[in-house]
Amino acid sequence: MIKFENVSKSFEDADALENVNLTINKGSIYGLLGSNGAGKTTLLKLLSGIYIEDQGSVTINDQSVYENTMIKDQLFFIPDHPYFLSQYTITHMGQFYKNIYSNWNEERFQNLIKAFQIDPKRKLHRFSKGLQRQCAFILGLSTMPELLILDEPMDGLDPVVRKNIKSLIIEDVAEREMTVLISSHNLREVEDICDYVGILHKGNMLIEKELDDLKSDVHKIQLAFKDGSPADIFKGLKLLHSEKRGSVLLCIVRGNEADIRTRVKEYEPVIFDILPLTLEEIFIYEMEDVGYAIKNILD
Numbered sequence: 023m024i025k026f027e028n029v030s031k032s033f034e035d036a037d038a039l040e041n042v043n044l045t046i047n048k049g050s051i052y053g054l055l056g057s058n059g060a061g062k063t064t065l066l067k068l069l070s071g072i073y074i075e076d077q078g079s080v081t082i083n084d085q086s087v088y089e090n091t092m093i094k095d096q097l098f099f100i101p102d103h104p105y106f107l108s109q110y111t112i113t114h115m116g117q118f119y120k121n122i123y124s125n126w127n128e129e130r131f132q133n134l135i136k137a138f139q140i141d142p143k144r145k146l147h148r149f150s151k152g153l154q155r156q157c158a159f160i161l162g163l164s165t166m167p168e169l170l171i172l173d174e175p176m177d178g179l180d181p182v183v184r185k186n187i188k189s190l191i192i193e194d195v196a197e198r199e200m201t202v203l204i205s206s207h208n209l210r211e212v213e214d215i216c217d218y219v220g221i222l223h224k225g226n227m228l229i230e231k232e233l234d235d236l237k238s239d240v241h242k243i244q245l246a247f248k249d250g251s252p253a254d255i256f257k258g259l260k261l262l263h264s265e266k267r268g269s270v271l272l273c274i275v276r277g278n279e280a281d282i283r284t285r286v287k288e289y290e291p292v293i294f295d296i297l298p299l300t301l302e303e304i305f306i307y308e309m310e311d312v313g314y315a316i317k318n319i320l321d
């Protein structure tokens with residue numbers, strides 16, 4: 023299990039993370055969302071052992087991550103700009119990682135090079151951004167990591183490659199319980215593979231939730247009453263948003279569906295529907311609740 027407990031990290035002129043708590047269960051795919059400068063990369067680098075926390079603790083299975091070679095052998099970090107040794111081909115990089123990672127899988131490496139049709143003789147720095155990223159995935163997955171850490175992984179990949187890479191990730195999660203942490207500022211990019219989502223904003227973790235919980239916890243309700251809407255109808259429940267559309271009141275309410283039904287029925291509405299919410303809507307309303315427009319992580 024991965025745990026961040028009250029983690030803070032500052033740089034000379036910026037507090038990148040403040041008292042962040044985060045838990046990631048084994049075999050989970052965790053989407054870390056946040057706008058530019060929210061602190062995502064800093065969090066990923068702390069988990070990769072590249073940075074040391076100023077305060078709090080970052081642990082994997084109760085062991086501190088920083089300078090822990092045993093843990094580093096089990097994780098692979100693909101940064102937003104993958105780094106390769108100068109003049110190296112993918113074969114050279116494979117040799118390099120083979121000497122570092124104890125679980126290196128040569129057969130898988132060769133198969134992936136073929137599947138992605140990568141020229142093994144071509145220098146990596148001559149590849150396009152998208153191809154370099156594919157090579158980083160091939161190398162990362164060949165280390166057979168327990169934990170795969172991805173910073174904006176789909177940037178520059180075409181839809182077919184995205185789909186293939188997502189399938190490979192899901193396969194590893196299903197077959198050998200690999201854990202994955204994916205950062206993105208685009209919810210749509212990760213919502214189909216993540217089972218858990220956390221939102222960082224200005225160094226603070228705003229929401230951390232299982233996607234299914236998030237979906238079952240927030241409701242869109244359409245209401246109309248004979249004599250206008252009763253003012254206290256949602257008293258005691260968490261009203262995230264409401265708007266009038268003619269005589270119909272549209273509300274977004276957080277809470278237990280049965281409680282909401284019981285409460286609303288007491289007021290004898292003439293229209294009462296509970297409608298499904300998209301994940302995107304849930305995030306917009308949840309974030310409205312904490313006073314921040316989340317638009318830019320949804321575009």
Ligand SMILES: Nc1ncnc2c1ncn2[C@@H]1O[C@H](COP(=O)(O)OP(=O)(O)OP(=O)(O)O)[C@@H](O)[C@H]1O
Nearest residue numbers: 033034036038056057058059060061062063064065
């Ligand atoms: N090496 C560094 N030196 C100084 N400040 C840094 C460093 N790394 C990050 N920061 C600062 O920490 C804050 C968080 O940055 P970080 O890169 O973690 O955010 P991010 O969510 O990954 O952003 P983006 O989506 O734009 O990549 C920013 O204010 C940034 O300027």
